[in-house]
Amino acid sequence: MTRGDDSVLERLIFELxxxxxxxxxxxxxxxxxxxxxxxxxxxxLREDLDFPEVSQIDVVRHFTRxxxxxxxxxxxxxxxxxxxxxxxxxxxxxxxxxPGFSGLHPLLPDSxxxxxxxLIHRLGQFLASVAGMEACTLQPVAGAQGELTALMMAKAxxxxxxxxxxxxLVPDSAHGTNPASAAMCGFSVSEVPSxxxxxxxxxxxxxxxxxxxxxxxxxxxxxxxxxxxxxxxxIRACHDVGAKVYCDGANSNALLGHAxxxxxxxxxxxxxxxxxxxxxxxxxxxGAGAVCCSRDLEPFLPVPRVRVQDEVYSWSRDFxxxxxxxxxxxxxxxxxxxxxTYILSLGLEGLRQIATAAVLNANYLRVKLQDSYELxxxxxxxxxxxxxxxxxxxxxxxxxxxxxxxxxxxGFYAPTIYFPLIVEEALMIEPTESESQVSMDxxxxxxxxxxxxxxxxxxxxxKAPHSTPVGRFDETRAARxxxxxxxxxxxxPIDPASPDRKSP
Amino acid sequence: xxxxxxHPYIPLTAAEEQTMLQxxxxxxxxxxxxxxxxxVREAFQAGDLPPKPLSEMEVVNELSRLADSNRGSDxxxxxxxxxxxxxxxxxxxxTLIFRSEFATAYTPYxxxxxxxxxxxxxxxxxxxxxxxxxxAANASLYDGATAVAEAALMACGATRRERILISTGVNPRxxxxxxxxxxxxxxxxxxxxxxxxxxxxxxxxEGKDVAAVIVASPNYMGVIENLASLRARLDQKTLLxxxxxxxxxxxxxxxxxxxxxVVIGEGAVLGVxxxxxxxxxxxxxxxxxxxxxxxxxxxxxxxDGDGKRGYVLTLxxxxxxxxxxxxxxxxxxxxxLAALAATIFLTSLGKTGMRKLARLNYHKAxxxxxxxxxxxxxxxxxxxxxxxxxxxxxxxxxxxVLERLLEEEGIVAGLSLASYYPNIENGLLVAVTEKRxxxxxxxxxxxxxxxxx
Numbered sequence: 001m002t003r004g005d006d007s008v009l010e011r012l013i014f015e016l017x018x019x020x021x022x023x024x025x026x027x028x029x030x031x032x033x034x035x036x037x038x039x040x041x042x043x044x045l046r047e048d049l050d051f052p053e054v055s056q057i058d059v060v061r062h063f064t065r066x067x068x069x070x071x072x073x074x075x076x077x078x079x080x081x082x083x084x085x086x087x088x089x090x091x092x093x094x095x096x097x098x099p100g101f102s103g104l105h106p107l108l109p110d111s112x113x114x115x116x117x118x119l120i121h122r123l124g125q126f127l128a129s130v131a132g133m134e135a136c137t138l139q140p141v142a143g144a145q146g147e148l149t150a151l152m153m154a155k156a157x158x159x160x161x162x163x164x165x166x167x168x169l170v171p172d173s174a175h176g177t178n179p180a181s182a183a184m185c186g187f188s189v190s191e192v193p194s195x196x197x198x199x200x201x202x203x204x205x206x207x208x209x210x211x212x213x214x215x216x217x218x219x220x221x222x223x224x225x226x227x228x229x230x231x232x233x234x235i236r237a238c239h240d241v242g243a244k245v246y247c248d249g250a251n252s253n254a255l256l257g258h259a260x261x262x263x264x265x266x267x268x269x270x271x272x273x274x275x276x277x278x279x280x281x282x283x284x285x286x287g288a289g290a291v292c293c294s295r296d297l298e299p300f301l302p303v304p305r306v307r308v309q310d311e312v313y314s315w316s317r318d319f320x321x322x323x324x325x326x327x328x329x330x331x332x333x334x335x336x337x338x339x340x341t342y343i344l345s346l347g348l349e350g351l352r353q354i355a356t357a358a359v360l361n362a363n364y365l366r367v368k369l370q371d372s373y374e375l376x377x378x379x380x381x382x383x384x385x386x387x388x389x390x391x392x393x394x395x396x397x398x399x400x401x402x403x404x405x406x407x408x409x410x411g412f413y414a415p416t417i418y419f420p421l422i423v424e425e426a427l428m429i430e431p432t433e434s435e436s437q438v439s440m441d442x443x444x445x446x447x448x449x450x451x452x453x454x455x456x457x458x459x460x461x462x463k464a465p466h467s468t469p470v471g472r473f474d475e476t477r478a479a480r481x482x483x484x485x486x487x488x489x490x491x492x493p494i495d496p497a498s499p500d501r502k503s504p
Numbered sequence: 505x506x507x508x509x510x511h512p513y514i515p516l517t518a519a520e521e522q523t524m525l526q527x528x529x530x531x532x533x534x535x536x537x538x539x540x541x542x543x544v545r546e547a548f549q550a551g552d553l554p555p556k557p558l559s560e561m562e563v564v565n566e567l568s569r570l571a572d573s574n575r576g577s578d579x580x581x582x583x584x585x586x587x588x589x590x591x592x593x594x595x596x597x598x599t600l601i602f603r604s605e606f607a608t609a610y611t612p613y614x615x616x617x618x619x620x621x622x623x624x625x626x627x628x629x630x631x632x633x634x635x636x637x638x639x640a641a642n643a644s645l646y647d648g649a650t651a652v653a654e655a656a657l658m659a660c661g662a663t664r665r666e667r668i669l670i671s672t673g674v675n676p677r678x679x680x681x682x683x684x685x686x687x688x689x690x691x692x693x694x695x696x697x698x699x700x701x702x703x704x705x706x707x708x709x710e711g712k713d714v715a716a717v718i719v720a721s722p723n724y725m726g727v728i729e730n731l732a733s734l735r736a737r738l739d740q741k742t743l744l745x746x747x748x749x750x751x752x753x754x755x756x757x758x759x760x761x762x763x764x765x766v767v768i769g770e771g772a773v774l775g776v777x778x779x780x781x782x783x784x785x786x787x788x789x790x791x792x793x794x795x796x797x798x799x800x801x802x803x804x805x806x807x808d809g810d811g812k813r814g815y816v817l818t819l820x821x822x823x824x825x826x827x828x829x830x831x832x833x834x835x836x837x838x839x840x841l842a843a844l845a846a847t848i849f850l851t852s853l854g855k856t857g858m859r860k861l862a863r864l865n866y867h868k869a870x871x872x873x874x875x876x877x878x879x880x881x882x883x884x885x886x887x888x889x890x891x892x893x894x895x896x897x898x899x900x901x902x903x904x905v906l907e908r909l910l911e912e913e914g915i916v917a918g919l920s921l922a923s924y925y926p927n928i929e930n931g932l933l934v935a936v937t938e939k940r941x942x943x944x945x946x947x948x949x950x951x952x953x954x955x956x957x
Binding site for chain 2: 006007008009010012013014017021022023024026027029030031032033034036037040043044045046047049050051052053054056059060062063064066067068069070071072073074075078080083085086087088089091093094095096097098099100101102103104105106107108109111112113114115116118119122125126128129130132141142143144145147148151152155176177179180181182183184185186189226227229231232255257258259260263264272274278280281282283284285286287302323324325326327328329330331332333334335337340341343344345346347348349350351353354356357359360361363364367368379380382404405408413414419433434435436437463465468469470471472473474475477478479482483484485486490491493494
């Protein structure tokens with residue numbers, strides 16, 4: 001299959017505009033016009049609005065045609081490491097759309113929101129149970145905001161104790177959000193190296209630890225998909241200097257029903273409800289980043305918090321040590337309803353089966369692919385694993401990016417690439433529990449085909465993808481003089497002779 | 505022991521489990537988890553988790569029970585605002601945004617198979633720029649409150665100054681979140697008071713080295729600020745950050761040309777719905793000079809290798825996955841699907857619909873205030889121009905009045921201002937959207953009259 005010749009896939013909605021059309025009929029004004037509007041100083045009022053004028057069918061067709069240009073989990077496998085692209089059950093969306101939830105104003109008296117408060121309370125208990133921790137807040141709306149919340153809590157905890165701790169340690173395999181969140185919270189960030197088995201280097205960690213370290217942020221299983229082998233010793237070393245230990249829960253799918261971070265000694269963690277608990281990614285959100293913590297840190301959780309007395313639920317701000325709120329209202333409630341629905345649909349038994357299947361699937365792929373690609377850390381993995389494509393880069397000039405792009409041709413999304421940073425030409429693969437053996441066998445076949453193609457026809461990969469709606473972009477060129485909104489200006493045409501027109 | 509049938513969400517059968525374990529050279533599932541210390545595995549407890557899966561029917565029953573024990577805008581006549589509003593959600597929005605192709609796609613890191621999401625974000629950015637009169641808008645932030653916090657942090661970085669002044673006309677919940685964020689870096693904001701008009705007092709803007717002044721227009725009291733006069737009080741370097749209502753901007757002058765450097769706000773009013781306050785939709789538009797400091801994702805128009813027009817994530821060097829501790833923000837996941845809802849909302853209403861919608865809100869709110877202020881003892885709290893929300897003083901404390909109206913009439917008449925604005929004696933904040941009919945407003949008037957008499 002080759003791409004069509006049209007230079008535009010779908011015109012912008014602005015280009016579809018025709019004066020006089022409208023997409024929604026509004027009611028006639030049923031009250032008198034207030035004279036104050038006519039008397040308003042003209043400087044306060046808008047003269048014109050450069051918006052499109054389109055009929056409803058124009059809008060529906062435009063966005064339906066746009067949607068057809070997307071890859072998505074309902075279409076096929078998303079082996080995107082660290083992102084847990086699992087099936088998003090449809091009943092979750094239906095429950096979030098119940099009028100009793102979707103039409104609920106966040107500032108209604110508690111007596112009008114008992115169902116919502118009960119759900120929030122119980123979901124918090126569910127998640128604290130999964131974490132093996134004391135308490136939970138559902139306010140943070142993304143993993144990164146969960147991290148930030150936990151960092152703020154640690155900061156407040158030490159301020160309360162009168163200790164000045166200004167440092168945060170993260171492993172060199174950490175998600176980029178970890179150091180970014182720590183910096184936003186005013187901490188100085190130091191990196192701890194990983195050892196040859198892909199775990200945190202305990203000796204290096206001990207050297208880096210001192211009484212100025214507030215929080216050590218670990219991901220377990222880590223971003224190599226490996227369980228931290230010396231986790232108990234690592235956490236003990238941190239606690240020995242009085243530091244708290246954070247678990248980036250992005251990889252929680254591996255542990256559900258089998259092990260709890262609290263039992264390993266972690267003090268605080270976040271869950272990505274949009275990963276582990278199946279709420280849809282929506283093309284980049286809304287997510288939800290619940291934070292669970294130990295008894296020590298509980299007083300510092302964001303307010304308001306749900307209280308329950310005699311089966312009556314209420315919001316309370318009466319927590320004097322709280323860091324304060326981190327959201328306008330109560331977090332992404334719609335996602336909370338979905339995650340709650342998901343947990344009820346599975347129960348502990350189902351959650352345990354999820355981790356089992358996710359880990360077995362990943363190991364199956366690992367074993368099937370480790371001969372054709374390089375496996376830098378030869379160990380049983382958890383829910384994901386990281387391959388290196390450096391053999392192809394060195395011998396044939398085929399980069400991991402090319403491998404990812406070729407997968408798009410073969411009907412899959414690309415794995416996470418070039419992450420974690422400690423693996424050269426990294427390909428991070430996470431099948432999740434949603435893939436059957438048959439669908440994984442198809443993926444394996446595609447990966448093996450690509451390995452062969454890298455040897456036989458490297459140019460095919462360097463120019464991939466060939467069958468997607470558009471080909472590769474030169475992102476460096478796009479960033480040089482970015483066009484961030486439609487003013488009628490288009491990017492200059494590609495000059496075939498230009499040195500810019502090389503593979504990105 | 506594996507049950508005979510798989511869970512519907514987990515295709516792995518007992519037979520496949522065996523084959524796959526064999527492939528891995530393992531005898532049992534336990535081997536997969538042997539890397540977890542035995543003491544950790546043994547400590548495992550179910551806690552509060554339900555032990556068994558529930559069928560879809562049972563799940564629906566339980567969730568319906570919870571939903572039914574709420575009393576939302578489907579059952580009450582509501583004039584409640586304060587940051588979340590009962591606006592109409594056009595029918596096409598959920599049909600379109602819950603298409604699998606949008607809802608179950610990941611962040612568009614692979615542009616070749618993500619053009620749908622990318623183009624929609626580009627259209628969103630354009631609509632927000634046109635609405636606010638600024639040059640660049642990002643792909644979204646979490647909500648109105650965190651947009652304020654992110655804007656303040658951006659201002660500190662851009663001006664290399666530390667002081668943030670914020671009007672008490674900005675939603676107090678947004679101010680609380682700003683405090684949380686600033687406190688984390690040992691900074692504090694200074695509050696600027698409101699005049700009797702309900703507008704921010706320009707004379708309170710003083711002091712040097714101010715990174716940004718943050719005001720809202722319309723503000724929490726519904727009052728429309730005079731942005732040009734506020735801008736005139738600031739030195740050239742200080743950023744004017746305006747929290748705007750996107751519905752009001754159908755009628756009001758765009759803040760950019762009036763001197764705003766940054767316009768932020770809550771976009772959930774644009775077709776996302778109330779959902780007990782979340783998902784929200786933070787938006788942020790900035791002047792060209794601030795483009796490379798914007799937090800979060802930006803989509804740019806580009807050409808692929810064949811010269812075809814398309815869209816990519818751009819200026820990613822600002823972001824956490826590249827810049828790590830030096831990123832402009834830690835934001836990664838944002839509110840993409842809510843931004844899509846807003847894009848569909850704004851394009852459906854279009855050029856004329858946005859103006860009509862804003863006019864409906866404006867005139868109905870004014871009708872409501874006039875009606876309420878005919879009741880003896882009820883007076884406007886401010887005399888400045890307002891949009892679709894307004895504060896009144898009641899002759900008695902608002903709390904008990906609200907309770908009685910709820911219990912006796914099924915009306916949520918608004919929000920008591922007692923906790924955040926105790927200086928507005930017996931203050932009540934009332935919001936009136938396009939959904940409220942004349943009859944409903946008159947019902948509020950009659951019920952209020954009855955309760956106050």
